[in-house]
Amino acid sequence: MPYDSIKVIAFDADDTLWVNEPLFRDAEKRFCELMQDYLPSEACQERLFxxxxxxxxxxxxxxxxFVLSLIEAAITLSEGTVPLSVIQQLMDIGKEMLQAPVAVLEGIEPTLKALxxxxxxxxxxxxxxLDQERKLEKSGLASYFHHIEIVSDKTEAQYHKLVTQLDIRPEEFLMVGNSVKSDILPVLAIGAFAFHIPFHTTWAHEEVKEPVEHPNFQLLSNATQLKTILSQE
Amino acid sequence: MPYDSIKVIAFDADDTLWVNEPLFRDAEKRFCELMQDYLPSEACQERLFxxxxxxxxxxxxxxxxFVLSLIEAAITLSEGTVPLSVIQQLMDIGKEMLQAPVAVLEGIEPTLKALxxxxxxxxxxxxxxLDQERKLEKSGLASYFHHIEIVSDKTEAQYHKLVTQLDIRPEEFLMVGNSVKSDILPVLAIGAFAFHIPFHTTWAHEEVKEPVEHPNFQLLSNATQLKTILSQE
Incomplete structure (x- = not known):
């Protein structure tokens, strides 16, 4: 079996375990509505990015x-004329986002349970x-995970460190995630396995256009397929 | 030897390895100067806290x-009348703090080298x-550390998790830090060792008044003493 060597499966969190990106897209939309006196929505989104x-x-x-960038963008895009009440609303948007309910994606819970x-x-x-711990708690998925690994960026070097810290070889490691740039390419580069489960919304920063072809790679349409592929149904 | 069982030494970072709290105290002072038209400095500091x-x-x-709290406090303490230029200055203070040079405390480098x-x-x-990784890099101390452990709060439960993750028993773990509340008490509570190196400035939130007495505890006046106590001179 090609995947018999796998011992540790790492899951990306946002937009792999639960919905996240739509919260940001929604906040951006609200931001650009607040900015509509200063510039049109499309230009607003580009300048915020x-x-x-x-x-x-x-x-x-x-x-x-993100909230700090919203505030900075509000001041810059309005050329220092935005009312203070808008800054207050941006702070409120941030607090709402931090407290938003966690919507676990379909098929995740039974898959984690089986694996x-x-x-x-x-x-x-x-x-x-802190934010990811809070979401994991709210998600009800905490008991399935051995621990949380937070990295400042998902680079080859960081995955190398992670595998070393887990005390395993790359071929014993499988990463599952929605971002080709962060969850797939650097993982394949270190000789580990990477399965991509796309999410309908991807942040421009995370977008990679080319399709991936690699013996250690699989493209899945949902988490449930993991059970079949890893023969754990 | 009482400390022969110790295998892993964990160092707190801010105000144990390098200067940190004075950056915050300085930023608070600048904040209250910006707020002086609205309330006196002492009241400002209390309300910010x-x-x-x-x-x-x-x-x-x-x-x-901290920056988000500064902005919120500026809006609240001025009853929504603070000029937008002050908000901009608070954002700038935050960026300065994030980019501040790292001042390693005396005796740290030779001590880490010996241990x-x-x-x-x-x-x-x-x-x-991200911020702690950046400071570790700037400090020149990175090569002495096996890895960085970031916890959302330094509680008994979090130290338990840390020791489990390190795959050691509590009596094989020594924590060194400047905060009695965060680095000492919860560590002693799990049966590990904790050495306190006080720093001249402590955030009100971290202050604990009672002196600590415990067989696994030592109060040091500087990092250099670690070498003597652990017989690694």
Whole structure:
């Protein structure tokens, strides 16, 4: 069996275990509505994305960096004329996002349940630790995971470190996630397995256009297929 | 020897390895100067602290939560009348903090160098992962550490998890840090060792008044003493 060597399965969290990206897309939409006196929606989205990309190396990933970028963009795009009440609303949007209910994706729970007795399951995410712990708790999935791995970015070097820390060889590691850029390509590069489960919404920063072809790769349409592929039905 | 069982030494980062709290105290001072038209400095500091404490469960620890609390406090304390330029200045203070040079505390480097061949050294912090990785890199201390452990809060349960993850028994674990509340008490409670190196400035949230008395505890005046106590001079 091609996957017999796998001992640890790491799951990405946002948009792999539960819905996340739509929360950001919705917040961006609300932001651009608040900015409609200053610029049209499409230009607003582009300029906000540019602010986020500029801040990414300094702020990192997650809701708090996003809110700080919203505030910065509001001041810049309005040329310093936006009312303070808008800043307050952006802060409120951030708090709402941090407290949003967690919608677990279809098929995830039964799949984790089937895999947990046979593999060490970990959650590997580049989000914010406190926020991801809170979501894992709310999701009701915590008991299936051995532990959470938070990385500041999902690069080859970080996956190397993760595998070393788990004390396994790359061919004993499988990553499952929705981002080709973060969850698939760097994992294949270190000689591990990577299965892609696309989510309907992908952040522009995470988009990779070319299809992946690699013996250690599989494209799945949902989490339930994992059980079949790994013969754990 | 009482400390012969120790295999892993975990160091807190902020104000144990390098200067941190003064950056926050300085930012608070600048914040209250910006707020001086609305309320006197002492009241400002108290009300800011109250906003930070209210937000702590939702935002967690670190510079980004702090900046969000500064912005919220500016809006609230000015009753929605603070100029937008002040919000911009608070954002700038945050970016300055994130990019501040790292001042390694005296005695740390030679101590880590002496201990590294004999123990597994880890950095255990509740700060923000990206920010702590950046500081570790800037500090020049990265090569002494086996890995970084980020916890969302330093509780008994989190130390239990850490020890389990490190695959050691509590009596094989020593924590070194400047906060009695975060680095000492919960560590002693799980049966591990904890050495306190006080720093001259402590955040009100971390203050514990009673002196600690425990067979697994030591109060040190600086990091260099670690070498003597652990007989690694």
């Amino acid at each position: 540019a602010v986020e990309m500029k801040n990414l190396p300094l702020y990192g990933y997650g809701i708090k960096p 947990a007795p046979h593999y060490e399951l970990v959650m590997a995410t580049k989000g914010d630790l | 109250a906003v930070e404490m209210k937000n702590l469960p939702l935002y967690g620890y670190g510079i980004k939560p 590294a061949p004999h123990y597994e050294l880890v950095m255990a912090t509740k700060g923000d992962l």
